[in-house]
Amino acid sequence: MTLAIGVDVGGTKVAAGVVDSHGEIIAQLRRSTPAASPPRTEQAIADVVTELLARYQVSAIGLGAAGFVDSDRATMLFAPNLAWRLEPLKQRVEERLGRTVVVENDANASAWAEARFGAARGYRDVMLVAVGTGIGAAIIIGGELYRGRWGIAGEPGHFRVVPDGRLCGCGNRGCWEQYSSGSALVAEAREFARRNPEGAIRLLQLGGTPEGISGTEITQAAREGDPAALRCFQTVGSWLGQGLADLAAILDPACFVIAGGVSEAGDLLLDPARAAFERALTGRGYRPYAEIKAAQLGQDAGIVGAADLARQTTAPSSLSSGRSEPGSCMRSTSTANPATNAATAQNAASPGIDQPATVAKTR
Numbered sequence: 001m002t003l004a005i006g007v008d009v010g011g012t013k014v015a016a017g018v019v020d021s022h023g024e025i026i027a028q029l030r031r032s033t034p035a036a037s038p039p040r041t042e043q044a045i046a047d048v049v050t051e052l053l054a055r056y057q058v059s060a061i062g063l064g065a066a067g068f069v070d071s072d073r074a075t076m077l078f079a080p081n082l083a084w085r086l087e088p089l090k091q092r093v094e095e096r097l098g099r100t101v102v103v104e105n106d107a108n109a110s111a112w113a114e115a116r117f118g119a120a121r122g123y124r125d126v127m128l129v130a131v132g133t134g135i136g137a138a139i140i141i142g143g144e145l146y147r148g149r150w151g152i153a154g155e156p157g158h159f160r161v162v163p164d165g166r167l168c169g170c171g172n173r174g175c176w177e178q179y180s181s182g183s184a185l186v187a188e189a190r191e192f193a194r195r196n197p198e199g200a201i202r203l204l205q206l207g208g209t210p211e212g213i214s215g216t217e218i219t220q221a222a223r224e225g226d227p228a229a230l231r232c233f234q235t236v237g238s239w240l241g242q243g244l245a246d247l248a249a250i251l252d253p254a255c256f257v258i259a260g261g262v263s264e265a266g267d268l269l270l271d272p273a274r275a276a277f278e279r280a281l282t283g284r285g286y287r288p289y290a291e292i293k294a295a296q297l298g299q300d301a302g303i304v305g306a307a308d309l310a311r312q313t314t315a316p317s318s319l320s321s322g323r324s325e326p327g328s329c330m331r332s333t334s335t336a337n338p339a340t341n342a343a344t345a346q347n348a349a350s351p352g353i354d355q356p357a358t359v360a361k362t363r
Contacts (some may be wrong), residue, residue: 241276
């Protein structure tokens with residue numbers, strides 16, 4: 001059995017695991033990320049890998065990092081939540097370990113894991129959309145990760161869905177993640193509670209004040225059937241589905257995998273997303289519909305994908321072509337019209353459509 005180490009490096013944690021060829025994690029470690037210091041972050045990576053190497057013999061080491069990885073998979077060009085700017089990450093970690101490492105974008109690693117071992121197993125054309133603080137994504141075409149010319153493909157959270165809309169952390173306005181992310185969900189609930197406290201009684205009971213409402217309280221209230229919380233998921237899910245329809249018009253994947261913290265709400269998010277997707281899809285009623293599925297591997301996906309991609313560098317292959325992609329149904333649909341908040345109606349792409357009042361961070 002061939003073992004590999006995968007490391008998932010985010011803004012708050014460094015998680016590493018030993019992964020077998022079936023995608024099973026047999027040992028795992030976590031450390032806090034000293035995000036403000038590239039050398040200390042790189043040392044934290046080296047420390048967890050060294051500890052695992054003392055216990056297991058592995059054939060490869062892979063790092064999945066949140067940020068823009070160059071086309072050579074060696075340099076972190078930019079990381080929104082870490083201090084990496086043109087950082088030669090591969091070189092720095094290899095110097096500390098004395099071993100070869102493979103560097104990959106964290107969303108790419110997660111998408112690869114879901115396609116190999118999780119929700120998208122059996123598909124060769126897949127898009128993973130990670131709905132968290134912001135929106136991250138990864139693209140698999142014909143069983144191969146698509147990275148783009150410069151290595152940074154798969155950032156649809158920053159395509160603009162509302163001209164001159166809400167200010168985004170990337171510096172532009174009206175980005176998709178301003179309307180369909182964890183930050184958007186929270187901002188929508190807080191704004192509603194401020195404007196209509198009588199209609200947000202349960203949310204305020206759970207959160208105390210509008211500013212105390214978080215994703216956890218919104219999800220709990222929605223599962224209890226609270227109308228205000230369900231409305232928030234309807235708004236964010238509708239924006240998610242409309243964005244997926246736009247992506248389907250460009251990439252035509254067989255499957256969308258929805259990952260990230262907000263995806264843990266399950267059908268509270270996915271049901272309105274699927275409905276909006278069907279309403280907004282170009283050629284609806286005359287073409288197959290992509291599956292929209294919740295991720296299966298959760299927080300382990302980055303570790304599993306980074307390890308497997310590193311293993312692939314010694315025995316490269318694409319996703320198995322021996323599986324057929326499940327068929328999809330033709331359905332009748334209507335015009336898209338995502339539910340939103342009147343506070344930003346003047347910025348809407350279509351007159352009269354409200355939008356969630358939110359300013360989200362980049363992931």
